Amino acid sequence: MSTLAHTMMTAARSADSGLAGPGGLDRYPYAEAPAADRVGAPVWESADPELGRMGRRAGGSRGRGLHGQLVQQLGQMIVSGDLGADRPLVPEEIGQRFEVSRTVVRESLRVLEAKGLVSARPNVGTRVRPVSDWNLLDPDIIEWRAFGPQRDDQRRELSELRWTIEPLAARLAAGHGRADVQQRLSDMVEIMAHAVAQGDALTYSRADAEFHSLLIQVASNRMLEHLSGIVSSALQVSGGPVAGCERPNDASLSHHGRIVDALAAGDGAAAEAAMRQLLTVHPEVERVVPAPREH
Numbered sequence: 001m002s003t004l005a006h007t008m009m010t011a012a013r014s015a016d017s018g019l020a021g022p023g024g025l026d027r028y029p030y031a032e033a034p035a036a037d038r039v040g041a042p043v044w045e046s047a048d049p050e051l052g053r054m055g056r057r058a059g060g061s062r063g064r065g066l067h068g069q070l071v072q073q074l075g076q077m078i079v080s081g082d083l084g085a086d087r088p089l090v091p092e093e094i095g096q097r098f099e100v101s102r103t104v105v106r107e108s109l110r111v112l113e114a115k116g117l118v119s120a121r122p123n124v125g126t127r128v129r130p131v132s133d134w135n136l137l138d139p140d141i142i143e144w145r146a147f148g149p150q151r152d153d154q155r156r157e158l159s160e161l162r163w164t165i166e167p168l169a170a171r172l173a174a175g176h177g178r179a180d181v182q183q184r185l186s187d188m189v190e191i192m193a194h195a196v197a198q199g200d201a202l203t204y205s206r207a208d209a210e211f212h213s214l215l216i217q218v219a220s221n222r223m224l225e226h227l228s229g230i231v232s233s234a235l236q237v238s239g240g241p242v243a244g245c246e247r248p249n250d251a252s253l254s255h256h257g258r259i260v261d262a263l264a265a266g267d268g269a270a271a272e273a274a275m276r277q278l279l280t281v282h283p284e285v286e287r288v289v290p291a292p293r294e295h
Contacts, residue, residue: 018204066100070108071079071140073098078117078128079144085130089118115141134257142233158234163279166212172219172270181218185211189256196248204248209235211256252278279288 074094076082091105098105098112101209109126112118116135118124134141136157195204211234216228255278262271 007268058059065109066104070100070104073114074108074112075117075140076144076148080148083128085128087128088233089126089128091126125243137230139233142230162231162234165216165224165231167272167275169216169219169224170271171268172221173215174263174266174271175220176208176220183212184214184261189253189260192248192256193253195248197251202247205235240287261287
């Protein structure tokens with residue numbers, strides 16, 4: 001195992017970092033703990049049963065303090081349907097229930113508005129927007145949907161979206177053979193192999209997330225690069241064997257290795273084919289590949 005791979009294997013068990021951003025070759029992504037393992041917010045008793053449920057359903061704060069916690073809590077409530085479309089959100093009431101300042105409430109609602117979850121209009125106030133207005137590609141919304149009642153639809157949609165994005169990214173990446181990127185991808189495969197041998201699913205998933213994110217970033221297509229965070233989110237929240245890369249085994253390792261070999265050879269067609277095989281769902285799942293749905 002290379003020195004870099006060994007260092008990253010060790011760091012994976014102790015560090016707490018974020019996902020690698022575009023061009024972030026020196027970072028290693030660490031998946032967040034599942035929602036069930038996160039520390040929830042205190043329970044606020046409320047005369048309003050919907051607001052009273054907010055604290056109990058809260059997820060992690062992502063290290064963003066009160067502002068981040070409130071965004072997380074309100075976002076989860078909206079995405080889960082507990083705060084339905086056209087539901088008014090009164091800043092004063094939210095501030096009282098969550099014991100936060102008017103500034104925290106105002107900034108949190110602005111974040112939710114940017115995600116398309118709420119709208120604020122003069123003489124109308126702030127209201128929840130319908131699903132058709134949400135930014136469904138936002139990583140937070142992807143996570144909130146994945147742990148809510150829409151999780152099955154979210155998994156299917158993410159799987160189909162990855163089938164659209166990643167084979168093309170693999171083909172394009174084959175034409176950009178940077179030595180540092182090639183080594184990094186090889187290191188990720190080496191880490192995954194060691195993780196499979198050790199039965200270490202967490203380390204495997206972290207190396208896998210970086211592999212796919214990096215592959216998209218080196219495709220030299222800014223539109224695709226913008227979607228790398230979506231793929232990383234999909235890998236973290238899939239919650240089941242939707243695609244071959246989400247289950248640590250020898251077959252998955254083989255496909256990852258074939259992708260690396262194809263990139264090294266500059267063979268875009270082979271890289272694309274290997275990625276499609278990697279993204280094929282397992283036999284025990286109904287579909288082998290995403291197919292047109294009946295309406």
